[in-house]
Every structure is written in structure tokens, then in C-alpha cells.
Amino acid sequence: MRKGTSIASILHGADQERGLRPGTENVALIVALGAAARLAQEALPGLTDTLLQRRDRLHRLLADAIPSLQLNGHPDHRLPNTLHLSFPGVSGRALLQEAAGVAASLGSACHSASDAVSGVLAAMQVDAAHAAGSVRLSVGRATSEDEVAHAAAALVQAWRQLAA
Numbered sequence: 001m002r003k004g005t006s007i008a009s010i011l012h013g014a015d016q017e018r019g020l021r022p023g024t025e026n027v028a029l030i031v032a033l034g035a036a037a038r039l040a041q042e043a044l045p046g047l048t049d050t051l052l053q054r055r056d057r058l059h060r061l062l063a064d065a066i067p068s069l070q071l072n073g074h075p076d077h078r079l080p081n082t083l084h085l086s087f088p089g090v091s092g093r094a095l096l097q098e099a100a101g102v103a104a105s106l107g108s109a110c111h112s113a114s115d116a117v118s119g120v121l122a123a124m125q126v127d128a129a130h131a132a133g134s135v136r137l138s139v140g141r142a143t144s145e146d147e148v149a150h151a152a153a154a155l156v157q158a159w160r161q162l163a164a
Contacts, residue, residue: 047141051080054139054148059083061152066159070130072121083137086130087155090162095135098158102151105136 001007001018013022062085063069070086087095092106117131126134135155139148 048080055083058148065156081139087133092133092135095158099154102154
């Protein structure tokens with residue numbers, strides 16, 4: 001907090017944190033956070049490679065089966081776990097409702113509850129038709145190769161049913 005900034009305390013009872021917060025710091029949780037950060041730092045390089053491989057496999061499986069599937073974003077410079085695609089000729093919302101067992105999101109993270117074209121997709125010059133079919137897929141540390149194959153198969157089957 002900047003010196004001279006006046007902030008009223010919302011909790012009262014002691015003078016920790018210059019009178020703004022009562023209570024003793026939870027040393028055990030602070031130490032645990034440090035240990036978790038160290039473990040994450042050690043695991044990150046290998047995890048990044050695994051996420052990239054699973055994300056790219058999911059993309060390949062979908063692109064091989066769906067003509068005109070569009071990648072939204074840079075082909076290389078993007079998060080290792082996230083795949084943002086536009087499925088041609090279908091609504092992303094309908095696709096996800098039809099794709100059994102697939103948990104995914106629509107549009108961009110900040111507009112997943114809206115059918116409007118997000119500002120991010122608009123800035124990328126994604127047209128309204130492609131934006132309507134956009135889906136954000138993510139893989140995680142626990143995502144298995146079988147789950148990637150299942151998600152791809154379910155999405156392809158749902159796309160084929162809707163696009164027919």
C-alpha cells in the first residue's frame with residue numbers, strides 16, 4: 001500500500017499489517033505454499049512437454065477428421081495446454097451439448113457465458129460464423145491419452161451429426 005493512502009480496516013482486534021488485519025500469519029500454510037511452488041517449478045519443464053504433446057494430438061485428431069477446422073491463435077506461441085478452435089458450420093454451444101463426456105468452454109475465457117463474439121476473437125478478425133463455432137479445449141496434468149482420444153472422437157461425432 002502506498003504511503004499516505006488511507007484505508008479503513010474492515011476487521012478489528014489487533015495491530016498486524018499496520019492495523020489493517022488482526023491475527024497471526026499462518027506460518028504452516030506459508031511454508032506449504034513455498035514447498036508447492038518449488039515442486040511446481042521442478043515439474044514444469046516435463047509437464048509443459050506433456051501438455052504440448054496432448055494438446056497437439058487432440059488438434060491433429062480433430063483436424064484430420066473435420067475439414068476447415070480453424071485454429072484460433074498462433075500455431076506455436078500459445079499456452080501449452082489450451083486449444084481454441086472454430087468448428088465449421090455448427091454452433092459451439094450445440095457441439096458441446098452433443099459431445100458426450102467432453103468438458104470444454106465456449107469462446108474465450110472472459111466470454112464463455114455469452115454467444116456474442118468476444119473482443120479477443122474480434123481483434124483476431126475471426127468472423128461471426130467462425131466465432132459462433134468456437135470452442136476452447138484444455139488438457140491438464142491428469143489428462144490421459146485415452147481421454148484425448150475420447151474427446152476427439154466425441155467432438156468429431158457431434159460435429160458430423162450437427163453439420164449433416
